[in-house]
Amino acid sequence: MRPASVHGPVAFALFLAGCALAGCVLTLPFDELTGGGPRPTSYYPLDETAGATVPDVVGPNPGVLEADGDELPAWTTAGKRGGAVDFTDDGWIEVPNLSEAKFPARGTIAFWVKLRARAGSDVTALFLAIEPDDVAPLGVYVAPGGVYFEREGRGGDKRESHSEGAPLDTWLLVAAGWDVDADETVLLVRPEGRAPFPIQRGGFPSGFALEVPTVILSAALGTLDEVRYYDRLLTDEELKVLD
Secondary structure, eight states: OOOOOSHHHHHHHHHHHHHHHHTOOOOOSSOTTTTSSSOOSEEEOOOOOSSSEEOOSSSSOOEEEEOSSSOOOEEESOSSSSOEEEEOSSOEEEOGGGSGGGOOSEEEEEEEEEESSOOTTSOEEEEEEEOTTSOOSEEEEEETTEEEEEEEOTTSOEEEEEESOOOTTSOEEEEEEEETTTTEEEEEEEETTSOOOOOEEEOOOTTOOOSSOEEEEOOTTEEEEEEEEESSOOOHHHHHTOO
16 A cells, blocks of 8 residues: 555544534545545455455455466565565466456456566466457557557457557556447556556457456566456546556
């Protein structure tokens, strides 16, 4: 968690007390828990130190660390904000409660990621909704040209959104959203300490369908932190205040 300043909580408490005496109603413009932006449906701060369970601290959708081999992704204290999950070239986080028939037709996933090196194929998957036949109708990837949000239809037709810039050893905020019924997608990428790249909006290819996908997050040869899921497509204004 981001530490609060000494003065902030005191001033805020005094403001609340005055507000209560005046009988006013207070509405917070952003979520204090995650440091900014709209309140998520699920939030994974990734601050654990052991075990394979990835707690959802605000919702009912815990994740689990998985790997093809015996070595699971590792918990680390070198996160963007406290702890995080560190990946070799194997392993991922799976979210069973958002998978298969429960996969949402609309949503936004946001996280901080830092890659130490490129994967052998030069393409690193960050978020996948992957079907049993290994087709990923939705996928967010890092490649030398930047960050890509790809949508694939059953006939092989593809559409992608592309945001420039994915430097190594730099924390990147990545947010990808979708609304299948509205035929809308969104991609935002912001390097730490910089303004976000232009928001990329798009749609879906013909033949797009989600059947029984498994939701996974990963960052081969990198670190993942502060994962958030929202049960709707965020607006441009909400995306710009994510932190």
